[in-house]
Amino acid sequence: MTTRRAGRLCAPIVFAILIASGSSHARDLTVVGFGGSLQDAMRTAYFEPFSKRSGAPLIEESYTGGIAKLKAMNQSRTVTWDVLQMDENEMTLACDEGLLEPFDWKSQPNAADIIPQVKAPCGVGAFVWSKVLAFDPAKTPGVKSWADFWDLKRWPGERGLRKQARMTLEIALLADGVAPDKLYETLGTKAGVDRAFAKLDQIKPHIRWWVSGAQPVEWLAAGNVVMTSAYNGRVAAANKDGRSFTMLWTQQLYSADYWTIPKGTDKLAAARELVAYMTSADAQKRFAETIPYGVTNGRASALIDPKVQPDLPTASQNMAGALMIDTPFWVNNEDELQQRFERWVAQ
Amino acid sequence: MATTTEAMDGASALTPPSLSSRAKARMVSALLIAPLILFLTLVFVLPLGGMLVHAVENGEVGAALPGVAAEMRGWTGEGLPPESAYAALARDLKAAYGEPRLGEASRRLNYERSGYRALLTRTARSVRAIDRPQAGWAAELTAIDPRWGEPATWAALRRASPPLTPYYLLTALDLRMDNNGSIARAPAEERIYIDTLGRTLWIGFVTTLLCLVLGFPLAHALVSLPRGFASVLMVCVLLPFWTSLLVRTSAWIVVLQKEGVLNGLLTRLGIVDAPLELVFNRFGLYVAMVHILLPFMILPILSVMKGISPSYMRASASLGAHPAVGFLKVYLPMTLPGVGAGCLMTFIIGVGYYITPSLVGGARDQMTSYFIAYYANTTINWGLSSALGAILLACIMLLYATVGRLIGVGRIAGIQ
Numbered sequence: 001m002t003t004r005r006a007g008r009l010c011a012p013i014v015f016a017i018l019i020a021s022g023s024s025h026a027r028d029l030t031v032v033g034f035g036g037s038l039q040d041a042m043r044t045a046y047f048e049p050f051s052k053r054s055g056a057p058l059i060e061e062s063y064t065g066g067i068a069k070l071k072a073m074n075q076s077r078t079v080t081w082d083v084l085q086m087d088e089n090e091m092t093l094a095c096d097e098g099l100l101e102p103f104d105w106k107s108q109p110n111a112a113d114i115i116p117q118v119k120a121p122c123g124v125g126a127f128v129w130s131k132v133l134a135f136d137p138a139k140t141p142g143v144k145s146w147a148d149f150w151d152l153k154r155w156p157g158e159r160g161l162r163k164q165a166r167m168t169l170e171i172a173l174l175a176d177g178v179a180p181d182k183l184y185e186t187l188g189t190k191a192g193v194d195r196a197f198a199k200l201d202q203i204k205p206h207i208r209w210w211v212s213g214a215q216p217v218e219w220l221a222a223g224n225v226v227m228t229s230a231y232n233g234r235v236a237a238a239n240k241d242g243r244s245f246t247m248l249w250t251q252q253l254y255s256a257d258y259w260t261i262p263k264g265t266d267k268l269a270a271a272r273e274l275v276a277y278m279t280s281a282d283a284q285k286r287f288a289e290t291i292p293y294g295v296t297n298g299r300a301s302a303l304i305d306p307k308v309q310p311d312l313p314t315a316s317q318n319m320a321g322a323l324m325i326d327t328p329f330w331v332n333n334e335d336e337l338q339q340r341f342e343r344w345v346a347q
Numbered sequence: 348m349a350t351t352t353e354a355m356d357g358a359s360a361l362t363p364p365s366l367s368s369r370a371k372a373r374m375v376s377a378l379l380i381a382p383l384i385l386f387l388t389l390v391f392v393l394p395l396g397g398m399l400v401h402a403v404e405n406g407e408v409g410a411a412l413p414g415v416a417a418e419m420r421g422w423t424g425e426g427l428p429p430e431s432a433y434a435a436l437a438r439d440l441k442a443a444y445g446e447p448r449l450g451e452a453s454r455r456l457n458y459e460r461s462g463y464r465a466l467l468t469r470t471a472r473s474v475r476a477i478d479r480p481q482a483g484w485a486a487e488l489t490a491i492d493p494r495w496g497e498p499a500t501w502a503a504l505r506r507a508s509p510p511l512t513p514y515y516l517l518t519a520l521d522l523r524m525d526n527n528g529s530i531a532r533a534p535a536e537e538r539i540y541i542d543t544l545g546r547t548l549w550i551g552f553v554t555t556l557l558c559l560v561l562g563f564p565l566a567h568a569l570v571s572l573p574r575g576f577a578s579v580l581m582v583c584v585l586l587p588f589w590t591s592l593l594v595r596t597s598a599w600i601v602v603l604q605k606e607g608v609l610n611g612l613l614t615r616l617g618i619v620d621a622p623l624e625l626v627f628n629r630f631g632l633y634v635a636m637v638h639i640l641l642p643f644m645i646l647p648i649l650s651v652m653k654g655i656s657p658s659y660m661r662a663s664a665s666l667g668a669h670p671a672v673g674f675l676k677v678y679l680p681m682t683l684p685g686v687g688a689g690c691l692m693t694f695i696i697g698v699g700y701y702i703t704p705s706l707v708g709g710a711r712d713q714m715t716s717y718f719i720a721y722y723a724n725t726t727i728n729w730g731l732s733s734a735l736g737a738i739l740l741a742c743i744m745l746l747y748a749t750v751g752r753l754i755g756v757g758r759i760a761g762i763q
Contacts, residue, residue: 066724093727096468097454098447163710208627209710222606328465335726336461336537342718343539345710 028057029270031083034257035062036214037237038291045287046278054273064212067094070262074099079264082271085126088327089166089334091258095122101261107272110279113299123258124279127287128294130313130322131167133248134235135227136220146175146251149227150203160216160228163209165341166330167253170323171229172199174251180323188329193337197344209345220245236292236311249318255325256296288312395740401733405512408504411452412439416508424528428501433484436495440471458514458728459503466492466500502526515734540718540735547714548742550629551698554636555644558693559686561637562644566685569645570652588642596706599635600626603707632708640697644689651685687754695743715739 031047033039039062051058061081063069067090073079086094094100100122105111108124118125135143140155142148149159149171161168169187176199178186186192200207208225210216216228217238235247259278261271277283284300287293294314295301301314309315313322409416414435422428443449449471457464473491480487489496506514506524517523521538522530532538565584569577587595602608603626610622625631655678663673701716715735722732 066727068724068727071727093450093454096447096450097727098450211705222604224605332457332465333461335457335728338726339539340536342713343536343542346539346542346713347711 027080027267028059029082029267029274030059030061030080031274032061032063032081033085034064034213036234038233038293041233041287041291042278044290046274046283049283049286050274050277053277054270056270058274065090067097067099070094070099071097073262074264077264079262079266081262082265082267083274084260084262086123086258086260088120088255088258088325089330091120091123091260092327092331094260095120099263101263101265101268101271103261104272108276108279110276110281110297113281113297114279115296115298118256118258118296120258123260124275125256125296126259126278127284127296128254128256128314130232130249130252130254130294130318131162131229132232132235132252133227134216134220134230134245135248137244137246139223140226143227143246143248144250145248146171147177150175150199152203152206155226157226158206158208158224159203160208160210160219160225160230162216162229163211163345165337166334167229167325168200168341169193169196169337170253170325172196174323175199180251180321183323184326184329188333193340197340200344217243217245232311232313233291233293249313250321252313252318252322253325254294254313254322255327256294398733398736401729402515402737403511403513404730405455405507405514406510407448407451407455408508409510411443411446411448412436412508414439415504419505419508422501422505424502424505424526426498427485427496430483430485432501433488433495436470436488437474437477437480437484440467440474444471444475454728456503456507458518458731459507460499463500463503466494470495499526512730515730516737518731519734519738540715540738543713543715543718544738544742546712547698547716547739550632550636550704550712550714551694554633554640554697555690555694557633557637558641558644559690562641562689563648563682563686565641566645566648566652569649584642584645587638592639592702593706595639596635596703599631599638599707603631603634626707628709629712632704632712635703635707636697636700639703640693643692643696647688647692648682648685651682651688655681683754687750691747691750694746698739698743 033042039060043060047058047060065087067086070081070084071094073081091100103120103122103124105119108114111119114124118128133143133146133149140157143155148155161171170183173183173186173192173196174180176195187196208219210219210228213231213234216225216230217234219225220228220230221238221243230247232247232252235245239245259275261268261275265271279297281297281299281303284295284297285303288295288300288304289308292308292311292313294312295304304312310317312318412435415432418428418432418435422432440449443452449467453464453467456467470488470491474488477487485495494500506512513524517530518533519540521533521541523533524530565580569580569584572580600607604610605622605624607625609625610619613619614622625634659677659681660670660673663677664670668676698714699716701714701720704712704714705717716739719732719735719739722728722735
């Protein structure tokens with residue numbers, strides 16, 4: 001009687017466990033991006049054509065960055081991500097901690113075409129993005145630099161900046177007249193950091209802090225801010241939808257996002273195949289024509305529609321006065337600077 | 348004889364089976380609650396214990412640099428360590444080069460001082476080229492990076508190498524351990540967590556108070572109003588309960604923002620000239636939090652009020668008490684268990700909020716949970732994340748114990 005009752009109690013539990021464990025066996029190749037208009041472009045340019053060509057389904061997921069989930073998967077040995085988009089900072093950290101598969105350039109047919117700056121020990125550049133000053137020329141005409149961002153007299157109103165020390169401190173120093181090639185040298189000293197915070201103090205009451213990449217463009221459209229820092233692709237997407245925001249390419253801040261493969265995936269060969277496909281010239285041409293981010297395959301640049309070229313962060317006329325974000329600097333200093341930044345923001 | 352046998356049979360038939368059936372019943376009940384115990388252990392006790400362990404765990408440096416950790420145990424910590432420590436460092440770095448554990452140790456060391464992450468990885472890369480040091484390891488390593496000749500570097504390494512550390516808990520309390528091992532407050536521009544904790548508790552307190560002020564009369568209305576009207580009101584109370592947190596919070600942005608519904612109405616009616624700042628500040632945060640947490644206040648109060656017979660108030664009136672006196676002396680004390688439970692629940696849930704503050708709060712309204720999530724998800728500093736969680740937990744336990752002492756835990760839980 002008791003055993004039967006106990007059996008009746010246990011059966012559903014056992015059943016549930018069986019289902020849970022059974023579902024993890026038949027897993028399809030999974031690619032993880034940052035969502036939004038960016039991932040829409042990836043779907044058109046990469047995921048759907050790849051899936052059609054290989055004949056195997058491709059599962060998409062999205063996340064908002066952070067390496068915690070990767071670490072948790074690695075520790076519990078249940079890696080369900082096969083290809084992952086990461087920013088340079090987090091890729092470096094994850095690579096150091098052994099969470100990523102060392103990148104096997106021999107498996108990459110496009111290795112020779114990839115620009116050398118985005119060849120990393122644990123990943124290959126997916127695209128080059130840029131953070132620019134964006135504004136509505138109808139409301140604030142004549143803005144020319146980050147210094148103008150600080151000019152509250154001539155252009156009154158709220159300003160949007162990302163709630164993060166990385167890139168915000170750089171913007172403050174650029175506005176204060178520090179040359180791009182001297183910037184990290186300055187930021188590497190206590191006096192330089194003080195200078196950046198002092199500069200931010202000047203407009204602090206007028207800053208509205210954004211967290212997700214979609215916010216600054218929405219705020220600009222709604223009139224909550226008159227100018228803002230924003231990712232170039234998001235601004236371009238808004239302009240495609242009928243807005244006419246201006247992006248300031250001088251003093252743009254740029255970096256790359258990468259394709260990485262988490263260590264411990266059981267689909268290593270398929271993952272490498274997908275990465276190879278996504279770094280091929282034809283696929284990257286399609287991607288850049290869907291969303292104007294810079295390509296990492298040198299041969300792709302020449303193929304891109306000339307009409308799109310001027311919108312790319314990597315276009316030569318856009319590179320004048322540009323600042324490349326110094327990832328090693330931030331890998332070393334982010335803990336401390338972010339903490340000081342958080343404190344300063346909350347004061 | 349026959350009767351004795353019968354009696355004995357009867358006894359043997361009665362006592363032992365009744366014992367075994369009681370044991371059976373006990374086993375069945377144990378089996379019935381076993382899933383619950385298992386569930387609680389798996390999702391509550393183990394993670395919580397894990398979190399507390401993470402807050403003091405410090406295995407990274409010891410795992411990557413075991414020789415250095417051993418040397419540090421035997422070293423006084425004054426000045427520079429002996430040559431053997433330098434030799435152990437070189438040996439350990441060579442062995443750990445390219446291994447994930449070196450990355451973890453570098454991350455840990457970087458908490459002690461920014462830049463030590465690169466110091467460790469760069470030294471590991473350079474030291475591999477040296478087979479036999481010409482002038483001893485101390486000289487070789489100092490040549491690779493002069494920081495190896497500074498006592499501060501070794502003091503940091505010594506602090507980071509034991510298997511347990513107070514570092515995370517101290518940091519979560521804005522304290523630092525300096526090179527001599529004495530504890531001092533962090534430099535002014537780095538103090539942040541105590542302020543945040545104070546703000547978190549204050550926001551929790553104000554939200555609870557607002558919920559009580561709004562929830563108590565509403566709960567009373569729910570028990571005293573006619574049935575039909577009361578059930579409509581009840582649905583209004585429960586509606587936010589059934590809506591997703593994100594939807595509710597975003598809806599408040601739509602209502603309260605500068606070009607939002609409320610400001611539009613106020614300007615059109617001519618009540619205000621310029622739109623008011625109603626969201627992305629403390630006001631907006633309170634509005635959204637009270638809205639979400641109100642059911643947690645109302646429901647426990649309601650359940651207690653339902654059990655209070657109206658004859659008590661009638662009795663107090665018939666004995667000549669003014670309704671206000673009757674309310675204060677008779678009714679209110681009887682609702683206290685519900686009030687206590689509601690306040691405690693609202694407060695405990697409220698201080699854990701971080702999505703709502705990050706969406707409708709301003710830069711000055713972020714709570715401790717924001718940092719817990721930030722360190723856990725973004726920088727995988729699980730130690731600091733756990734330490735902040737442990738301190739928040741300690742605050743809540745302290746409060747629970749205090750309220751429990753005042754009102755009685757059983758009464759709050761509704762057992763007595």
